[in-house]
Structure formats: C-alpha cells, structure tokens
Amino acid sequence: MKTKFTELFGIQYPVVLSGMSKVAVPKLVAAVSNAGGLGILATGPLSGDETRAAIREIRSLTDKPFGIGVTLIMPGAVENAQIGLEEKVPVINFSLGKGDWIAEQAHAYGGKVIATVVNERHAMAAQRHGADAVFATGYEAAAHGGPVTSMVLIPSIVDAVDIPVIGAGGFADGRGLVAALALGAQGIAMGSRFSITQESPIHDNTKQTVIGNAIEDTFITEKLDGMDCRVMKSPAAEKMDKASINLMAALKNSFKVSKSLGVPWVKVAVGALITGPEKVMQLARSANASEALDLAIKQGDVVNGVHLVGQVQGRLKDTPTVAEVMQRVIEEAESVKSGFS
Ligand SMILES: Cc1cc2nc3c(=O)[nH]c(=O)nc-3n(C[C@H](O)[C@H](O)[C@H](O)COP(=O)(O)O)c2cc1C
Structure with missing residues (x-):
C-alpha cells in the first residue's frame, strides 16, 4: 500500500x-x-x-x-x-x-x-x-x-x-x-x-487488563507528569489524580531519574528552576511517574501502578x-x- x-x-x-x-x-x-x-x-x-x-x-x-x-x-x-x-x-x-x-x-x-x-x-x-x-x-x-x-x-x-x-x-x-x-x-x-x-515488553497481566477494559476505561490527568495525559483507569491512577504532589517522594525519585539518564541531578534541578516553578512541578511529577509506570509495565501491578493507554483499548481483544x-x-x-x- x-x-x-x-x-x-x-x-x-x-x-x-x-x-x-x-x-x-x-x-x-x-x-x-x-x-x-x-x-x-x-x-x-x-x-x-x-x-x-x-x-x-x-x-x-x-x-x-x-x-x-x-x-x-x-x-x-x-x-x-x-x-x-x-x-x-x-x-x-x-x-x-x-x-x-x-x-x-x-x-x-x-x-x-x-x-x-x-x-x-x-x-x-x-x-x-x-x-x-x-x-x-x-x-x-x-x-x-x-x-x-x-x-x-x-x-x-x-x-x-x-x-x-x-x-x-x-x-x-x-x-x-x-x-x-x-x-x-x-x-x-x-x-x-x-x-x-x-x-511488547509490557507484563502479561497488564496486557490482559487492557484487553478486558472498555473504551470508557481511561481518563485524562495532569498529575502524572504535569501535562494532560491519558491513563488507564486504575485505583492508583484515580488516587494520584486526587492527591497533591508528594514533594519528598519527588525529591527521592528525581535522584533516581537523573542517575538513570546520566544527567547530573544539579543540572536537572537548576534547569528546572531557571525555567520556572511550573517546570519544577513538572519535573517533580515526572520523577514520581517513572516508578508508577514501571509497576504496571514491568511488574503487571495494575492496582498500584499507573498505565498509559488510549481510548482504543476497548477495541483490543x-x-x-x-x-x-x-x-x-x-x-x-x-x-x-x-x-x-
Ligand atoms: C504504553 C504507552 C506508553 C506511551 N508512552 C509515551 C511517552 O512516554 N511519551 C509520549 O509522548 N507518548 C507516549 N505514548 C503515546 C504514543 O506515543 C502515541 O501518541 C499514542 O499511543 C497514540 O494513540 P493510540 O494509543 O490511540 O494509538 C505512549 C502510549 C502508550 C500506549
């Protein structure tokens, strides 16, 4: 074609x-x-x-x-x-x-x-x-x-x-x-x-959950990474959507993220500070997001993990x-x- x-x-x-x-x-x-x-x-x-x-x-x-x-x-x-x-x-x-x-x-x-x-x-x-x-x-x-x-x-x-x-x-x-x-x-x-x-490297439990879901079983939240982001409905995703940001967890996770990216943490943090408080919050949220996403993708934990999926999940069988x-x-x-x- x-x-x-x-x-x-x-x-x-x-x-x-x-x-x-x-x-x-x-x-x-x-x-x-x-x-x-x-x-x-x-x-x-x-x-x-x-x-x-x-x-x-x-x-x-x-x-x-x-x-x-x-x-x-x-x-x-x-x-x-x-x-x-x-x-x-x-x-x-x-x-x-x-x-x-x-x-x-x-x-x-x-x-x-x-x-x-x-x-x-x-x-x-x-x-x-x-x-x-x-x-x-x-x-x-x-x-x-x-x-x-x-x-x-x-x-x-x-x-x-x-x-x-x-x-x-x-x-x-x-x-x-x-x-x-x-x-x-x-x-x-x-x-x-x-x-x-x-x-796909996604854990089979998460794949099966997606297959069992309907087209309505997603929602948009800005709490995952600071931008509007469509996620699968799950207890952890709904809890995250209602919660305010956990800055202590974000600080801890931001060290892990900067290490995994090979970017010095100070560079990441200073960059975020220069670009303004919104970017700091975004960085903080992204830092927390990485762990939640890993739980669903790598461990198949769709209760405590957060998973990204589109509305079309309801058509995947x-x-x-x-x-x-x-x-x-x-x-x-x-x-x-x-x-x-
Ligand atoms: C499991 C999964 C992970 C994704 N990760 C990202 C990501 O890290 N960054 C991003 O901008 N989009 C991400 N996307 C969105 C895709 O790049 C793409 O825009 C989207 O999947 C297209 O819509 P569809 O899911 O209806 O096919 C992800 C999508 C899925 C399903």
Missing part, C-alpha cells in the same frame, strides 16, 4: 509504531520495521550510552528504516537527539520543542524528520523548521494527545501544511487506516495497538504478533477500500 509517506520514507506500509517510553524498545521497533512499517524507539528513559546501544541493537535486528523519538523538553533529550544524528538514524521524531537543528543535520546525511503536533499552529511551525512529516495526535490517544479528536484534527492539519500528515490517536485497525486516508492523512501511527502484541497486526490492518484496509464504488 503506497502513499506519499511510504514513498518519502522508503517503507512498505503507512503504519508507524509511536514512541512509547519503556515500551517502544529495540525488539518492538525492529518487529514493526521488519513487518513493513516504521518503528520508533522511545529514548525518554534512556541515557546517551543506552540510546546508542539501543540504536545499534535495532540495526542488528533489521535493515529496514526505523526512527528514534525525542521529547525535547525532557532532560537528556537533546543529547539523545545528537546521538541519533551521529549514528545517522534514518528518522528522528521530535516533540515539544524546536527541531530545526535536528532537521538540518538529519537532512545532511539523508535522514528524515517527523514532528509530533497537536494543533495547526505547531504543524505549520514544524513545516517551517524543516520537518518532512507530522504526527497529528488527537484526543483519543494514550498519554499526550491534544484537546481535539483525530476526526477534526487530521483534516485541519492536512489543510494547514503541505508535508505528509500521519494520524495518531484512536487507530488500531484497517478501518481506521482507511478513515485516516479519507481525512487526507498519508498514514497512521499506533501506540496502544502495538503495545498489546507478543513483542487479543495479543497478536506485530506481523499479524500489520497483516490484519493492511488486509482490512484493502477490503474496505475495494468496497467503495
């Missing part, structure tokens, strides 16, 4: 694995790229050395195009982007920041850049700054979707820019792919669907392999398209 996006990025199918901290790891990234899509490594929780090692691991598992994702406001993200550029990663996906320098350097070696956006203004800025495509992330999405649903957001962004738009948020099957194409997108990115596959997901999506999309007269 060809679109402007597949042609430009040299991939077989217009289907992308969204960057997901602790979930979009080399094995899952390579599986999506090997299945004909575009896998994107989440570098958020990785130090510079870990990012380089993960890029090299992906290269040992696939010779197909893949990408890395960097959330530019997070500590360590600029360094991770620089490592991606040094390693000449085929695709760099940036969000929450100005990525003109990434585009310039990636283009110099033939790489491509995708910006994640949630509104037309940011999409136009990303295009001006050299992005080759944008992910338009709608309200349905796990984690940081925008305030507008994919149904309205995608055509609005398609009309605002000339570069390919990839719809993200609420996509899990071939019907969704055809719907996105009908709205003017050139492909889809899926997080929740690929997070519930055989190759099994745990297929990545190749099976891709085959189903493409076959269903072709069948839906052939039904149009």
